[in-house]
Amino acid sequence: MEDYAFQTEGLVKRFGATTALAGADLHARPGTVLGVLGRNGAGKTTTIRILATLTDPDEGTARVSGLDVVRDAAAVRPLIGLTGQYAALDEELTGLGNLVLIGRLLDLRKRAAVRRAEELLERFGLGDAARKPVATYSGGMRRRLDLAASLVGRPRVVFLDEPSVGLDPGGREELWRIIRELTADGASVLLTTQYLEEADALADDIAVIDNGRVIAHGTPSELKQIVGGQAVAARPRDLDRLDDAAAILTTVTGHVVERAGRHEIVVPVDSDRAVFEVARRFEEQGIALAEFSLRLPSLDEVFFALTGAPGNASDRSDDDARSRA
Structure with missing residues (x-):
C-alpha cells in the first residue's frame, strides 16, 4: 500500500442526532497540498480535528505518517501543525513571546526556542513587530503569526483550516508563497478554503466533501473534466x-x-x-x-456540478460549532 502523509478510511463522526462524517475517505501524498472543499456543514473541520487528535472518530480510521491518530495520538502530535479558522494567540504577549512559549511547551530549550521564534518571525515578515504585543497586530499579521506558531515544531504535516479568511489580496498572496515553501521543504498540507481559486492555485489534489462523504478526489484538471468539455x-x-x-x-x-x-x-x-x-x-x-x-471549466462550476450548491464552497460551517461542542 502506498505511504500517505495522512489518510482517512470510513471516517464517521456524530454529534447527537447530527452525522458530521458518514464514511469519509481521503489521502494525500507526502510533500503535496490536498485541498478539501465542501459546502456549509460538510464535515471539513471535523475531519481536521480528528486528524489533529482533537476529537476521536466514532467509526473508521485516520492515520498521520502511518500512525493511528487515536491509538498513537501522543506520537502523532509532534508531527503535526494546526492553524484553525480563528487565531489562537495570547494578545498580551509579544509575537516573539507567543512563539517562544510554544517552543518551550514543545520541550525546546529556551535558547533554541528563541532562535526558532526569531527565524519564523523573519520568514513571515514579522521581524519588526516581534517585540510588540499581539493586540497591536493587524488581522493579516495575526494570521501570519498563527501560521508561524503551527510551524515551531517543524511539523511533517500541516492542517490549515481556511487560513486566508480575513486577509487582503496582498496577505493572501503572501500566505500562498508560504504554503508553497512548506511543500518545497517536504511538508504535506491539508487546506480547507472558501476561495476556489485558492484551491486551484495551491492544491496538487482536491477532495470534495458533501454530506460527510468524499464524493470526488483528483487533481484540479481531473475534476474539471467532470463538468466536461x-x-x-x-x-x-x-x-x-x-x-x-x-x-x-x-x-x-x-x-x-x-x-x-x-x-x-x-x-x-x-x-x-x-x-x-x-x-x-x-x-x-x-x-x-x-x-x-x-x-476548462472553473472549480466553481465543478463544485456546483458535484454538489448542486452555488456560491462559496467553504463558508464557515456548522460543523465548526459541532466539533467544538
Whole structure:
C-alpha cells in the first residue's frame, strides 16, 4: 500500500442526532497540498480535528505518517501543525513571546526556542513587530503569526483550516508563497478554503466533501473534466460588437452563449476546429478582440456540478460549532 502523509478510511463522526462524517475517505501524498472543499456543514473541520487528535472518530480510521491518530495520538502530535479558522494567540504577549512559549511547551530549550521564534518571525515578515504585543497586530499579521506558531515544531504535516479568511489580496498572496515553501521543504498540507481559486492555485489534489462523504478526489484538471468539455471566452474591444460576436459563437458552435461579467461572453465548444473557425469569423467580420481564450471549466462550476450548491464552497460551517461542542 502506498505511504500517505495522512489518510482517512470510513471516517464517521456524530454529534447527537447530527452525522458530521458518514464514511469519509481521503489521502494525500507526502510533500503535496490536498485541498478539501465542501459546502456549509460538510464535515471539513471535523475531519481536521480528528486528524489533529482533537476529537476521536466514532467509526473508521485516520492515520498521520502511518500512525493511528487515536491509538498513537501522543506520537502523532509532534508531527503535526494546526492553524484553525480563528487565531489562537495570547494578545498580551509579544509575537516573539507567543512563539517562544510554544517552543518551550514543545520541550525546546529556551535558547533554541528563541532562535526558532526569531527565524519564523523573519520568514513571515514579522521581524519588526516581534517585540510588540499581539493586540497591536493587524488581522493579516495575526494570521501570519498563527501560521508561524503551527510551524515551531517543524511539523511533517500541516492542517490549515481556511487560513486566508480575513486577509487582503496582498496577505493572501503572501500566505500562498508560504504554503508553497512548506511543500518545497517536504511538508504535506491539508487546506480547507472558501476561495476556489485558492484551491486551484495551491492544491496538487482536491477532495470534495458533501454530506460527510468524499464524493470526488483528483487533481484540479481531473475534476474539471467532470463538468466536461472546454469553453471559448471572448470580449470585443468595441463593446458595441458584443451581439455580433455572440451571433458568431452561436452559429459556429451551436450552443447558447452566456455572459461572464458585463463585457465577456462564453460558449462551450466541442472541438478545437470550432475554435479556429470562430477566430476566422471574427477576423472576417472585423471584430477586434480584447480577450479570446480556450479554457476548462472553473472549480466553481465543478463544485456546483458535484454538489448542486452555488456560491462559496467553504463558508464557515456548522460543523465548526459541532466539533467544538
